[in-house]
Amino acid sequence: MDQALDEDHPLDDRRMEAVQAALEAGDGVTLSVLLEPLHAADIADLLEQIGPSGRRDLLALWSPQMDGDILSELDESIREEVIAALPPEVLAEAVRDLETDDVVDLLEDLEEPQQEAILDALDVSDRAAVEQALTWPEHSAGRLMQREVVMAPQDWTVGQAIDFLRGAEDLPDQFYHVILVDARMKPKGYVTLGRILSARRDMALRDIVEDSFRTVAATDEEADVAYIFNQYHLISCPVVDENDRLVGVITIDDAMAVLDEEHEEDMLRLAGVGDDSNLSDGPFETAKVRLPWLVANLATASLSAFVISRFEATITQLVVLAALMPIVASTGGIAGTQALAVSVRALATRDLTRANTRRVVLRELGAGFLNGLGLAIILGLAGALIFGSPLLGAVLAGAMIVNQIVAALGGVLVPLTLDRLGLDPALASGTFVTTLTDVMGFFAFLGLATVFLI
């Protein structure tokens, strides 16, 4: 049966349909057979995709097999629901298998009583470790790190390190470096396991450390940690406390997950969608998350309406203006969105810095003018020919140039300003910029028309 299913797409239609059928039939045995070959991450995706009622049925039939890895992989927004549905003994069993950093990740977003239930399931030392980790700020390196660290005194040899590793009881599941520390537990460098394995036993560890070595502070933001991993191709990175002492280590798989979440946040915020939206939400939750920016836009769009209303006399005399005005506004919106996406991305990758702000802003200004000119020629000629009025063409062209420049400047200055104010540059910049281009588009076009055509 497994071989017939496509290994590359574990959640393909056939398996999903088979799962649905097993759920409807209440057939727990078939369900177990279907889920057995799946990775925890795929079972978590499946739980997200089958919706609330499917989840209820699945958990009722299958929950004794739920393990900690699946809970870790679940999207935060449905984790709470799933945990609430699990019998306490299943939850306790699932949580005990996890490394402490995964327990921390699991706990952070839960309500108090659920947190307590999970903490109670842990043994004393794990519980202490988790509670310690929770004292670091949210979204910090301290929350992200694992506390199980493989380290060695900086004056050891390869042979000493190998003997130590071979005798060690409780090594982490995944580790890629041995971190060298001094007598005060300050990290001084690290050695890859590959190098330890290929070096002679009498080689000093400090002679085979990696050239480039960095640490992060436990209070650093996890987004900055993800940036450092991506920028410097790190595989793991020691974490230090305020006295520069080693307190944990972050591995690249966790940093990659953070990078992915940051991207999601940027993309959704830019579009004016709240962060806590999830694909398994129903229509009500979905509507609720999106409504605030729609209402905000209602207010800003009223500004456009107000600007247009000031030109009602002009429109009454030349009603074709009402039909043409959205062209200038809409093209400005697209240009603003383009400049905005480029700027938000450049801020996220730290390519837009104080050092090149001036050049980038001037570049946007230049590009806005050039595209304004290009669009003005096309639209101006079309307007002049279609309506037989060179003056109308000129008004369209002039308004287009003005609005393209405004769009380009707005697209770069709005996120830059938010960033300088310490706010997220992606935060609803889209609404600001399109309001700006709408208002300016209508004002420039109707204003020029009033002066030259009426």
Added chain:
Amino acid sequence: MDQALDEDHPLDDRRMEAVQAALEAGDGVTLSVLLEPLHAADIADLLEQIGPSGRRDLLALWSPQMDGDILSELDESIREEVIAALPPEVLAEAVRDLETDDVVDLLEDLEEPQQEAILDALDVSDRAAVEQALTWPEHSAGRLMQREVVMAPQDWTVGQAIDFLRGAEDLPDQFYHVILVDARMKPKGYVTLGRILSARRDMALRDIVEDSFRTVAATDEEADVAYIFNQYHLISCPVVDENDRLVGVITIDDAMAVLDEEHEEDMLRLAGVGDDSNLSDGPFETAKVRLPWLVANLATASLSAFVISRFEATITQLVVLAALMPIVASTGGIAGTQALAVSVRALATRDLTRANTRRVVLRELGAGFLNGLGLAIILGLAGALIFGSPLLGAVLAGAMIVNQIVAALGGVLVPLTLDRLGLDPALASGTFVTTLTDVMGFFAFLGLATVFLI
């Protein structure tokens, strides 16, 4: 000097200003001192940030110190320019230090003569390896992988593996697993170095392999490879050819870079910006990359103008309609963009599948209706009160509900359709969706107004 500079922000204002000053003074010694402590990735960023003329000056003063890692880190769009500015012997020296996968990455986007210059600099075996890699399709796992693989026969013991590693001449810089292969070179599992180090020498490798083991095909798309790394928390992954034989290995740092590029692509495409745009482009290149979608939008916006022009008689009778119509259109645009961002993201993370398409589309329909209702109540009441016309309020409200539903459906159906057609769901979906919401917004509002108000 180095200590005074902030290590966490290697390209801070002070260093950038000092670099600029050294460039203007033509002071190569100070320049070397300033660049010496920087990581290759930061020097590459610096080259991107100082613009074309700064780059020319810097390379003239400093190019003998250029190394292969810096070239690897450079953004593709300026790599060609930098390579062209390097003296042939510097280029040859720089390239010889690189691993073959980095040489491949460097070569792919260059023109023929530059490719030849780099290939000529390599020794015979490296050149053969690079040319072999280039036979795999662009953006495939075969291009991304490194060909240097650490492997062992599947019946070896830990002791045999350690002795082999200790005797090996030419191990890769970074490796985290030993891959077990059968007699036909088919990968059968892998063992982490941590486990090899901590196991007894007589332990069979096959008894300590990782539970979960996956391979990718050399022809797989690099985006799919990045997804698999992120989904299953892989650190490295063997690559096989069409006969399932081991041909290379991909490590997570390369997969993380691909994930980051894919995100950039999604964000920029969604906003209608071409992929080959770069922050160091001048105004002309910037304008050129963005103009196509602006011209396309000119055409689609003319559709809105055409729809409005059909209602000129209505507007002439009630000119306030011209002022109010953008509110309905603009709020629709925001709602469409929200649904679009959520859908494009869900397609990228494979959370939106055939199995839940129906539920997600119905959810969007529901959310669109609910938000339409909410906005209709606010706008309808405001319209009725401000203009003293309950009927005008009702027309605003009705148009709002219709357009919010259209926006929600368009936001999910446009990217889904592109995806089913095998196209990138992010590709300019923004332009499609906002055209749709503009046209429907104007049509619904003016249409209802013509029926009920005139």
